[in-house]
Each structure stands twice: as C-alpha cells, then as structure tokens.
Amino acid sequence: MNFCCKNKISIKYLSVAIVTILLSGCSASVTQELPLMPADNASCCESLKQLSFVPLKETEALNVSLDNHSAVFNFDEGSSYSKSFVFSPRTESAHVTIKLVMQNGQVFSPNVLLLNKNYEVVEKVTYRKFKTQSADLTKPSQLVANFDTKNVRYMVIYADRRKLGSKIVIPHPAKVRAKEFGEPMPMVTDPVYQRVAVGKLIMSIHTTQYASYASDDERLSSYPIKASNSGNPQQESVTFYHQAIRTAIADNDVDKAMGLLRDAEQLGITDADQVFRDAMKAQLDKQ
Incomplete structure (x- = not known):
C-alpha cells in the first residue's frame, strides 16, 4: 500500500514537472513588437452593411484568421482589421463559442458585434466576456467566450484598439496542477501576454432554435x-x-x-x- 501511495505521489510530481518543462517558454517576459494596425480612420466601407459576410451553417466549427489582408473598418474604437459573418436563415437562436490561443507572449484581443437584419448593433461582446483558461497537457492557454444570440443575422469580429498592448497575466499551468494535487507551489513565473490586433481564433456555432417563416418572408432574400x-x-x-x-x-x-x-x-x-x-x-x- 505504501508503494502504491508513493507511486501516486510520484505520478503527480511527474505530471507537474512535465507541464512545467513543456510550457516553461510561456513565462518569458513580453518583448515582441505589436503587429501594425490600419491607419487612423481607414475603412473599406461607409457602413457595416457594405462589409463582405461569410455564410455560416446551422452548426459548424471553423478557424478564422485576421491579418493585414482582412477587411478594414472604422469602428467606434478606431480602425481595425475585421471578419464578418451571416448566420444561416434557418437559425433563429444560436450558441457561439470563440477560443483564442495564447502563445509567444501575445493573444488577439477581439470585440464582437451582433447585428440584426437591418445591420443595427444589438449587442457588443467585449474583452470582459473572454475568460482565461490555463494550459494543460492537451491544450495551450486560451481566452474563451461563450454567448447566445437571438434574432441576430450578422456577426463582426475586430480588435479593440484601446486595449492593444495591455497585458494579461495568468497562473502558470504548473501552479494550477500543483494546487489541484495539493502539492507545494513550484518556483515558476506566471505567463504574461499582450493584447494584439491580429491573430487566429476558433469559432463554433450551434443552432439552438430554428426559424420558421412564410415563403415570402424578407429573410429569404437576405441569405x-x-x-x-x-x-x-x-x-x-x-x-x-x-x-x-x-x-x-x-x-x-x-x-x-x-x-x-x-x-x-x-x-x-x-x-x-x-x-x-x-x-x-x-x-x-x-x-
């Protein structure tokens, strides 16, 4: 029995050690330069309606990249690269999950606009909605937001210029593991990440309620x-x-x-x- 207990403790220490070794680079100080933003007041379009919208299925997961080839729009917070989407006409309500990988001392810092059929903003999902998730043996550290939409036709993702360069500090994964196992805290530095204007995200859409409407409903012509x-x-x-x-x-x-x-x-x-x-x-x- 003693051998069994000692073996379990050894496995716990080994697990913490592996996480520490694999992710030790995360704790380095942030020294990288911020990616360049579009010029002030730059914009591809005069209104949100003129953006190019990518059609979404009722349920799907997709990888999205924002870079200097993405459409530029002058939002309330300033000009930013953006990606725009239109929900399926069959979707009345949906659950949306957005995950942002935190790596190399940086993480994309998005805002999400939810628009109705008239391209009017009905809700804004800001950085406050995104919660940190520390890395483990299967995934890196992430920022994750979950939200529900209802009577929303369009979604626009962009960067909040006012938050760029600000820092996010999260507990080192080795500390999280040690706390979970009730072991002494390792001597490691918590990772620090800067919010940046471009990057990649994983977005998943799951329709929770399907729309119903007559054959002459105007929603048919919007998609x-x-x-x-x-x-x-x-x-x-x-x-x-x-x-x-x-x-x-x-x-x-x-x-x-x-x-x-x-x-x-x-x-x-x-x-x-x-x-x-x-x-x-x-x-x-x-x-």
Whole structure:
C-alpha cells in the first residue's frame, strides 16, 4: 500500500514537472513588437452593411484568421482589421463559442458585434466576456467566450484598439496542477501576454432554435437558399455569392468556395465560375 501511495505521489510530481518543462517558454517576459494596425480612420466601407459576410451553417466549427489582408473598418474604437459573418436563415437562436490561443507572449484581443437584419448593433461582446483558461497537457492557454444570440443575422469580429498592448497575466499551468494535487507551489513565473490586433481564433456555432417563416418572408432574400431556379437569379443573390466566393478563397477555404460555386451554379449564376477563377488567381499572386 505504501508503494502504491508513493507511486501516486510520484505520478503527480511527474505530471507537474512535465507541464512545467513543456510550457516553461510561456513565462518569458513580453518583448515582441505589436503587429501594425490600419491607419487612423481607414475603412473599406461607409457602413457595416457594405462589409463582405461569410455564410455560416446551422452548426459548424471553423478557424478564422485576421491579418493585414482582412477587411478594414472604422469602428467606434478606431480602425481595425475585421471578419464578418451571416448566420444561416434557418437559425433563429444560436450558441457561439470563440477560443483564442495564447502563445509567444501575445493573444488577439477581439470585440464582437451582433447585428440584426437591418445591420443595427444589438449587442457588443467585449474583452470582459473572454475568460482565461490555463494550459494543460492537451491544450495551450486560451481566452474563451461563450454567448447566445437571438434574432441576430450578422456577426463582426475586430480588435479593440484601446486595449492593444495591455497585458494579461495568468497562473502558470504548473501552479494550477500543483494546487489541484495539493502539492507545494513550484518556483515558476506566471505567463504574461499582450493584447494584439491580429491573430487566429476558433469559432463554433450551434443552432439552438430554428426559424420558421412564410415563403415570402424578407429573410429569404437576405441569405439566398440552395434551390433549383429556372428563372434569372436576383441581383442581390448574384452579389451575395460573388462576395462569399471571394471571401472564402481569401481565407484559403477552397472547399467552402467550391460549395458556394456549386450552389451559385444551381441558382443560375453563370459567371460564378469566372469569379472563382479570378479570385484564385488573385490569391496565388499574393503568395
């Protein structure tokens, strides 16, 4: 029995030691420069309505990157790179999770705007909603936000310029493990991260309530649905698919772009193939 107890204690110490070794680089002082932000008052569009929105499925998880190729908009907090999304027309309410990986002394610091069908802001998810999660043996440290949407059609993610450069200090994972096991605190330095303007995030969408509406409801025109169409496509459908294909390719999501191309062709948008090829060429020219 004594051997068993000692073995358990040894495993606990070993577990703490492994975390400390694997993540020791996290505790280094922050010395990296902040990524450059867009010029003050720079903007691609005059209003949020003019942004290019990526269509979301009822339930999906996707990787999102904000960088200096992302659309720039002049938000209340100042100009920022941004990514914009439109919820599925079948989604009445949804649960959204956004995870931000904290690494190399930096972490993307987002705000999230939730818009109604008229592109009016109904809610803003700020940095206060994002909670820290210390690293363990299976995942790095993260900032995580969970929130629910209702009667929201659009979502825009961007950086809050006013928070850039501010620091986040979280308990070292080895300390978290030691506290969990009731062991002495290791002599390690807590990791420090700076909030930055660009980065990657993981976003998951889960529809919690499906929409119901009559066939002539205006919501049908805000997000074209895959369907057979023997007549000429409406201009707003053409514009929607053109923008969505270009955005998907700009995000290096060729599979999504191909799916949008197939849907567009079924709707009779004959020039979607040319838009796809032009967008692919433009993306290759950037690389």
